[in-house]
Amino acid sequence: MSFGFFGIQFGFALQNANTSRIFSTLGANPDQLALFWLAAPVTGLLVQPVIGYLSDNTWHPTWGRRRPFFFLGAVLASLALFLMPNSAALWMAVAVLWMMDAAINVSMEPFRAFVGDKLDASQRTAGFAMQTFFIGCGAVIASLLPSIFSHYGVSNVPVNGTIPDTVRYSFYSGAAVFLLSVLWTVLTAKETPPENLEQFRAERKQTRGMGYAFAEIIGGFGRMPKTMVQLAFVQFFTWIALFAMWIYTGTAIADTVWHTTDAQSVAYQDAGNWVGTMFAVYNGVSALAAFILPIFAKYTSRRIVHTTCLIIGGLSLASILTITTKEMLIVPMIGVGIAWASILTMPYAILAGALPARRMGYYMGLFNFFVVIPQIVSGVLLGGVTKHFLGxxxxxxxxxxGASMALAGILTLFVADKADHE
Known part of the structure; x- marks a missing residue:
């Protein structure tokens, strides 16, 4: 039931490792990148709560509850992945990013609720760890694709401002893997109907209409469980750190290690390939750590594990400032990978135990606000902060x-986890 995440993360990994590179190749300045990346969090802000609400209130005897959204999102995301590297102008790449991120979110959000639907409380940490494993595996391969194609002789040089062939072929491969992986889950995983189907259908008729849906979504902020509110602060500072990493790692290492800021140069594109290698490392580490962290959590607590992992990740990310050789850039990615494994597992495992089963999709979608709001804040502010305050x-x-991620780790200590009292 988690295999579809292998394909979903193929899409996200290609986006995270290559979007800034594509924008820069098409003429974007470094201080514009964060603003152009706003497409990702804004679409998540709009799409995920709505999809979560709709999937809670969907039941089809053949398609089930969550799987219709898996399939629709996969078709649209695969189309966007094909279009992205064929963008002929910067505005087109930004527009396609909006489409791609919205489509990936349509597939992704119900997967979180899917685990909550199908597993009891004792299995959920392991269930989210399995998702993290497939996320890591998909991201490793996707992040390495430009380097793999380059190794086999595909051109890595932009010609007349176009996207290099290595990036184009990587996105084509990602489109195919995304669709096929999600189809595997759609066709092989089963869903159980609501316990009282007639009551479910009657309630669905009463709540039909997008006006009611939006009122419910907005009203949900006032009914959030205490644990969800506490985790919101942790997520806020965590995702500021991740957004900064995804946007700026390419330009940062091109400047400090390859000593260039020219996006049309061979050196800049080589740095872009190395970003894929770095991101493959942290995702590979997360895939392995996914099954180790629940063991540590069993003997300590999920809060302690998450705190420790975030502090390790934050210090590792900040250490890139001191590195001047490309090989050494792999070392901090190990620490980031440990943090990433926990980010994809522990908050959702903690949250699932605090949510009512019948509203799992709705609250998981609402929880995504605290993933995308910090990204929107970062998109608006990071360009100016970098230009005017960070030289x-x-x-x-x-x-x-890195400092933001470490702060998130400290805030985790103040989260109430129901499992601590059981």
């Missing part, structure tokens, strides 16, 4: 991100 050097922005 225009994006490696300093990574240090700021």
């Amino acid at each position: 225009g050097h994006t490696v300093n922005t990574l240090v700021l991100g």
Whole structure:
């Protein structure tokens, strides 16, 4: 039931490792990148709560509750992945990013609720860890694709401002893997109908209409469980750090290690390939750590594990400032990978135990607000902060991100986890 996440993360990994590279190749300045990346969090803000609400209130005897959304999102995301590297102008790439991120969110959000639907409380940490494993595996391969194609002789040089062939072929491969992986889950996983189907259908008729849906979504902020409110602060500072890393790692290491800011140069594109290698490392580490962290959580607590992992990740991200050789850039990615494994597992496992079963999709979608709001804040502010307060050097922005992640780790200690009292 988690295999579809292998394909979903193929899409996200290609986006995270290559979007800034594509924007820069098409003429974007470094201080514009964060603003152009706003497409990702804004679509998540709009799409995920709505999809969560709709999937809670959907039942089809053949398609089930969550799987219709898996399928629709996969078709649209695969189309966007094909279009992205064929963008002929910067505005087109930004528009396709909006489409791609919205479509990936349609598939992704119900997967979180899917685990909550099908597993009891004792299995959920392991269930989210399995998702993290497939996320890591998909991201490793997707992040390495440009380097793999380059190794086999595909051109990595932009010609007349177009996207290099290595990136184009990587996105084509990602489109195919995304669709096929999600189809595997759609066709092989089963869903059980609501306990009282007639009551479910009657309630669905009463709540039909997008006006009611939006009122419910907005009203949900006032009914959030205490644990969800506490986790919101943790997520806020965590995702400021991740957004900074995804946007600025390429420009940062091109500047500090390859000593170039020219996006049309061979050196800049080589740095872009190395970002894929770095991101493959942290995702590979997360895939392995996914099954180790629940063991530590069993003997300590999920809060302690998450705190420790976030502090390790934050210090690792900040350490990129001190590195001047490409090989050494792999080392901090190990620490980031440990943090990433926990980010994808522990908050959702803690949250699932505090949510009512019949509203799992709704609250998981609402929880995504605290993933995308910090990204929107970052998109609006990071460009100006980097330019006016950090000397225009994006490696300093990574240090700021590292500090933010470490702060999130400290805030985790104040989260109430129901499992601590059972």
